Amino acid sequence: MRLLRPRPLDFGPLMETLADRGSPTTVRLSRPLDLAPDAGCVWTIPQLAELVREMSAALAAAKVRPGDRVAIHKRNHWDYALLAAAAARIGAVPALISGVLPPDALAALLARLRPALLLSDRATLAGAADRPAVPTVCLDGAMPGSTALADLRGGAVPAVHRRADDEPLVIMHTSGTTGVPKLVVHSTRSLVRRITGFEARPWPVTALRSSDTTASAVSFAHGRAVSWTISTLWGRPENALLLADDGPAAVRLLRAHPPTIVEAAPAVYQHWQPLAAEPDGPFARGRLFISTFDAVHPPTVRAFLDASDRRFPVWMQAWGQSETGPLSFRFFVRRSLARRDERHPTTRDLGRPVPGWVGLRVVDPATGRRLPRGQVGLLQARVPGLCQGYVGEPERWAAKRDGRWFSTGDIGTLTRTGGVRVLDREVDMMPGASCVELEDVLHERLPEVEEAVVLGAGPGQPALPLLVTRDGLLDPGRWQHAVRDLPPLAEPLLLGWEALPRTGTGKVRRNVLRDRYLADTARYGSGQWT
Template sequence: MLSVFDHGAPEPCPTPFNLARHVLARAGSAPGKLALSVLGPQGAQNWTYADLHDAVRATGTGLLQAGLAPGDIVLMRLGNTVDFPIAYLGAIAAGLVPVPTSSQLTEAETRKMIDELSIAAVLRDPEVACAAHPRTIVLSELRAMRELPPCDWHMGDPNRLAYVVYTSGTSGSPRAVAHAHRAIWARRMMVDGWYGLTPDDRLLHAGAFNWTYTLGTGLMDPWTLGATALIPQPGTDLAEIPALLDQYEATIFAAAPGVYRKFLTEGESLTLPALRHGLSAGEKLSTHLLDMWTQATGTPLYEAYGMTECSTFISSSPMHPARGEALGQPQDGRRVAILGPDGPVPQGEEGVIAVHRDDPGLMLGYLNAPDEAAARFRGDWFLTGDLGAMAVDGQISYLGRDDDMMNAGGYRVSPLEVEIALAGHPGVTQVGVAEVEVKEDVCIIAAFYTGPRELDDADLGAYVSDKLARYKQPRAFVHLPALPCSANGKLLRRALPAYFKAKTS
């Protein structure tokens, strides 16, 4: 048997359609239900479904009154507050195309985005770094818009552009991933395929409002189903999360593995009587961390695999727990294959994880690199760049990357992008970047360089601080007499971690 999972296509997305309208549809039947609580040790800031619905549609009106028109692309430079999802959904409600971005991006990084996408306006918190733009709508103006009447939902083809998310490209230049309105419809497959979510659940996500993992799993998916989203207030220490889970009776907890790692202590137990299970995504969950969570809480932890281009489509769940060290299985409605050079490989053999081009959650393409998007396809299959193997029962094991891409706290980072930023330093003649393990389950980005002499780490860190977001910046620098290269002079990035181990051992 070949490594192909295909249990039939999902129900087609209705038309006409609007992503924001779909997310907030529960406001019609349960306007007074609690949709969001922003949690703090002294209390919570609460939003009902009616509150969110009204704020989103009023923001849509304000953006249109500001001179923007459906189809305009707006860059979001907002902080970790509830203003972020309200502005995001407000833009989509009015037919605009928001570009959600991490507040860690530098001014230089945002300048490239503004130029590349011909941004019509920037929605900005003045405290968040951003290149200058002639049409900037500041946070105070966005908040004032909530007093306006509601906008009409901008309805249309579910395949039209809804939002853009940047991801690191293998070429070293971040790529603008274009998603359609139907992307939110595709996420319905995650409800049973990963979350085990019901309208009665209280899902606490440990991420920031302006992270796409939080935006999807922590906010929009619970709202779509009519559940309650719980988000810790900005600045909450990760060590406080267990107390918040208990105090606010969270039934499901979602975070990246690094968050679990930071508040789990070997042998320590956590008393969380309301919690049913946890969710993990963003990077590979280790068996060690999974065991620590299970021992500490007595509850299971379900992992999901996905990417910016297609969200999550392989996962374990209460209905289909993972077997052994497998990720889980493709969600019902997904078509997934493990490919070799000539197509799907036999079950059990290694190949590249691929998702079918007809998946409703798959991107429309890369706005700035259509040729690179086309190169990601092999026939009808979109190549993820990750290696895996499919068992006879459909469970898929993750076997690593097929390229040199790195993972920094749930963000994929191209080593080329970091190398380009460092290469201009006058004391660096050659540079290579790789992900290295500093202790069990903990990896960092390390830069290896050659030059006349060893440079001060703080100086190198300062040099890239205004060129790269914090999560892209190397945490360690290693001076070498020469970098490992192949016979034809190509840098061997996968050989670099061994030099880090040699230096630190």
């Protein structure tokens, strides 16, 4: 694998650069792109380069100019990254906005952004009760109040606009598990040269090989879509599978081209867990499974490692944030999660920060005083790829800075050996316990549970478990045995999978569940760093 050059790629003409290098990668999609619905599901890099060029011409025809913000709000698919590249190519700043945001959150983000143009599709526009007053281009046809993309195509392709490394390159939003998401601004220096450049190095285990088939099933409205696109395609794998969802079409693609590397949101892995149990299933060739965005529970990790026919498959769990990029990594192998009597393995131990690259410390949430190793407090990070700030919320950004340190909003501890243990978001904290680790235990002890969410209540109140089971039932005796040695828990509420509100990255929106089930209950966390 070739390294990124000392001055990494310009994201705008990325596909053209890859085509000039003779990239052999074939890109395979679970469904056609919304910006090219009739062009099929198999693309070469030169074809993608031409598509991005055509889209940059269409944006220029829509009067988009350098420095303008272009909002992309549509169904989940990889064309988020292609549209972002087209906007960046002409000097605009793409803003990636998930198509599943609640209407109030969408309105708030658009009010902060004040974009010159909105790119969307028919399905998303049809589902919007109140269309924002923004000039809009519909990618896959005509819709009232918008311009059809087809009407803008065919113009001259503009020259590539070169921007300084510290100018804004792309805007993405945080997950929004605790309310309206924040709009995070990254530059070429922070996102490409530092975060993506670090990832693209030929690290042991994670380095791409020319024989790899790598699959991605994430929220492409997340900034991860940009860094994944650059680092993966620069690595020249044989195939890149882009999965718009976790449904039947995605599974058929996985079966047709079994991946050697899989990156997916934890909720996707959970949904695919029955597939992992199939003999000769789609994950039999897997050598590396990558999880980001949220906590993943031990039975899920174990299922995919056991699904691989490789002698030593590896699961890499990364902890990081949109503002910082990855902060720590932990690698799991089969023996990492072996059951031992009644003890339970956990994925809350998230490895060590990379020496010389990431600094971590723990402070008292109330006083800001630095705490010694082993004590629980607010995790702060010092990274070279920190974003430039929040659009429309400078005070919020300033409140999360402590000199060179950034307050992550996560509660955890640094172990005596230098590892990091992340317990909960500060707003969800519960003294003396971790809601997420309790969820690990419930998944481990109750295999019939497909999703467990534990909501920490206030002083004197037991935490509330919300459970999704395969058949909607739970044996009371099994429940009592499972929680016999745990902190006090209220009687569980059984819900259907669809009853759990989720963000675009598959995270459970705990704030919505708290408002729904614990509206009159105090909480321990302040929410100051959300």
